[in-house]
Amino acid sequence: MMHALHRFLLLHLLMYLGLYALGSEIINGRKVPENLMLYMASVQNNGGHVCGGFLINEHFVVTAAHCERLNPTSVVLGTHNLQKVDNNTMRYRVKTCKFPSYVNVSKGDDIMLLKLSRKARLGKKVQPIPLPNTEIKVKDQSKCRVAGWGLTRTGGKVVDGLKVVVVPIVNLEDCKKKWGHIRCNLPANVICAGGYGTDKGFCQGDSGGPLVCSGKAVGVVSFNMKKNCDYPNVPNVYTNISKYLPWIKKILKQHNCIFVNLQTPQEERQVSCLAGIMHPLHTFLLFPLLAYLGRSADGSEIINGERAPENSMLYMASVQDSKGHLCGGFLISEDFVLTAAHCDDVITHVVLGTHDLKSVNDDNKISIKEKHKHKSYENVGSGNDIMLLKLSKKVSLNERVQTIPLPTSEMNTQDGCQVAGWGYIKTGGPAVDDLRVVNVSIINLEVCKEQWSHLGNLPANIICAGGYDTEKGFCQGDSGGPLVCNGKAVGVVSFNKGANCSYPNVPNVYTDVSKYLPWINDILKRYK
Incomplete structure (x- = not known):
């Protein structure tokens, strides 16, 4: 589903x-x-x-x-x-x-x-x-x-x-x-x-x-x-x-x-x-089959989004294996990228400093030294879908690479948010080489649970935004990317319904970063 x-x-x-x-x-x-x-x-x-x-x-x-x-x-x-x-x-x-x-x-x-x-x-x-x-x-x-x-x-x-x-x-x-x-x-x-x-x-x-x-x-x-x-x-x-x-x-x-x-x-x-x-x-x-190939959203660019300007969203990371992009992520310190736990496959490195994945050189690639999945993560359905990637070296912050701040405490997220990624531009693909961004509205959690109820119970510690009562949201390939509200990364892209990005359907689901601040801060402190 x-x-x-x-x-x-x-x-x-x-x-x-x-x-x-x-x-x-x-x-x-x-x-x-x-x-x-x-x-x-x-x-x-x-x-x-x-x-x-x-x-x-x-x-x-x-x-x-x-x-x-x-x-x-x-x-x-x-x-x-x-x-x-x-x-x-x-x-x-x-x-x-x-x-x-x-x-x-x-x-x-x-x-x-x-x-x-x-x-x-x-x-x-x-x-x-x-x-x-x-x-x-x-x-x-x-x-x-x-x-x-x-x-x-x-x-x-x-x-x-x-x-x-x-x-x-x-x-x-x-x-x-x-x-x-x-x-x-x-x-x-x-x-x-x-x-x-x-x-x-x-x-x-x-x-x-x-x-x-x-x-x-x-x-x-x-x-x-x-x-x-x-x-x-x-x-x-x-x-x-x-x-x-x-x-x-x-x-x-x-x-x-x-x-x-x-x-x-x-x-x-x-x-x-x-x-x-x-x-x-x-x-x-x-x-x-037509549900995958023919019923795709009419819009594109992270579904009905637009290309992200090169001087914006400088924290975005492409999490990759030897064959290329697998998931999104975002830089939260000079040597840590935050992404989704379900992205823990054979990932080897991240790409920083470019929005165009066709223009990647060795300077953009940083090896992953360690992966820290949340200790309670089992699968996306049970929640805790969050992972820290320790980079092999500290990156130089400059006009192409910057970190994004996290919430300082648990917060009540409001409207005016964005999600970005290199994922599919419509149901069934293809993925894009240029970073795309779209504005999404936060959906009341109780409303979100009600919309998902016929499919199952949602996990704890999530945020819902986009995909429901709108034509905008994320799609395959955007996993691990940030939900950004008021300049802070408040969520991590986790899942949607049945590979179906032909919105509206049910709300998109993100891991609520604010619920994991003690865990994140504890890991970051170990390496200071």
């Missing part, structure tokens, strides 16, 4: 657009009798099937985290025939809850819980499926089942009737070797079954469905290879549910999602062998 705000590589989108794998009757499966597999859920967007899932109690469905890209809005329970859906009794609105460390399928952790808007009606048509009680290792060659409404063959169509197939468990080391032959390393915490040594397996549209062994859901359908569901080829890959039991149990005990549905810098930047040959297994609808 929400995305950490940094450069969304077009290559990553093209991975979805051009390399989508399709499939066959879950491949070479059979129709499921109506009185079996009563836990199966069709995860849907605007009334259409996008992924599979399975009911684990009256309130939660498990599916794959990568299905969140298709903006699931509801699940259907109680029918195997998607042409026979009673919206009043079978359809449930959902709130998504991805695993906190999920980045993309190639990194693993491809698991998500969907909280139902009301209790599921358990009965002759709907029953939950049990999970393993503890971590388990399914025996090699065990006969398990996988089910879904996926494509009926490579290049085929989604089916309306639920299909099931028996698949053998593949030895994990053998699975790694088979994927290794195509120069790909599998992520941790997976199970391999089907697709190899058999003509049976899963395909697109089956993502998120269960791998069922001995009556328990032990895996979640994650990915296969490229466009090919014409098995055998390499083994199908599932997320190993038993590795995620503590997280699942915590959410079920709280009876609510832990608000962690935010993309991280790694997801934006992931370009590996898997980007060329693997696909999350769901039907790629044209509608969500």
